[in-house]
Amino acid sequence: MDIDMDINMDIKVTAVVAMAENLCIGKDNDLPWYIPEDLKRFKALTLGKPVIMGRKTFQSIFERIGKPLPGRANIVISRSEFSHEGVDSFTNLQNAIEHAKTIAAEQGFNEIIIGGGAQIYKQAIDLCDILQITIVHTDVDGDAFFPAIKTEEWDMTSNDNYGAIEGKHPSYSFQTLSRKV
Numbered sequence: 001m002d003i004d005m006d007i008n009m010d011i012k013v014t015a016v017v018a019m020a021e022n023l024c025i026g027k028d029n030d031l032p033w034y035i036p037e038d039l040k041r042f043k044a045l046t047l048g049k050p051v052i053m054g055r056k057t058f059q060s061i062f063e064r065i066g067k068p069l070p071g072r073a074n075i076v077i078s079r080s081e082f083s084h085e086g087v088d089s090f091t092n093l094q095n096a097i098e099h100a101k102t103i104a105a106e107q108g109f110n111e112i113i114i115g116g117g118a119q120i121y122k123q124a125i126d127l128c129d130i131l132q133i134t135i136v137h138t139d140v141d142g143d144a145f146f147p148a149i150k151t152e153e154w155d156m157t158s159n160d161n162y163g164a165i166e167g168k169h170p171s172y173s174f175q176t177l178s179r180k181v
């Protein structure tokens with residue numbers, strides 16, 4: 001095993017996601033809610049680290065902020081000839097993960113981020129070491145869903161609850177799940 005592979009094996013894979021109680025994460029290629037504290041948490045958890053996302057999630061982010069996620073390597077997977085300034089693109093998840101781990105190692109991080117959306121979470125969840133979840137305490141009628149979580153595989157290591165704001169958003173919880181060893 002060469003040194004690069006050795007380093008890469010120590011790098012954790014973390015999915016960061018906000019989901020409703022019915023596992024809904026999106027509607028019409030956008031988030032179904034606006035919770036500023038959740039966006040702040042996403043930034044705090046991901047800043048500096050490589051973020052892997054599907055082509056549709058990248059387009060959703062680009063439509064919202066007009067640029068790739070700043071301060072993070074944006075790694076986008078697409079089966080087509082996708083390319084975009086400021087983005088590293090790959091045609092499969094495994095190569096994207098290897099690339100993300102190499103960048104993380106070069107930049108001194110021990111973690112890469114799976115940033116969604118539904119298709120990518122579904123393919124990546126069994127490769128994840130940590131799930132950073134925001135549970136939004138409602139059911140949402142959307143079109144993108146997180147895969148069912150096999151609770152027996154995970155330990156909840158933190159769970160912090162926050163209240164609803166009338167007319168703005170429901171109550172929510174920040175949870176960290178770590179894969180059982």
Ligand SMILES: NC(=O)c1ccc[n+]([C@@H]2O[C@H](COP(=O)([O-])OP(=O)(O)OC[C@H]3O[C@@H](n4cnc5c(N)ncnc54)[C@H](OP(=O)(O)O)[C@@H]3O)[C@@H](O)[C@H]2O)c1
Nearest residue numbers: 017018026029030054055056057078079116117118119120
């Ligand atoms: N709540 C949250 O935390 C959160 C986070 C992220 C996203 N979202 C939401 O999730 C929704 C988007 O999710 P989505 O499932 O529709 O799309 P997605 O997972 O973001 O992207 C899907 C695209 O990724 C590419 N892809 C998927 N698997 C691939 C593979 N194995 N190899 C190569 N390319 C692959 C394909 O791109 P091509 O079609 O170009 O081939 C596919 O169309 C949006 O509503 C978004 O707002 C929510």
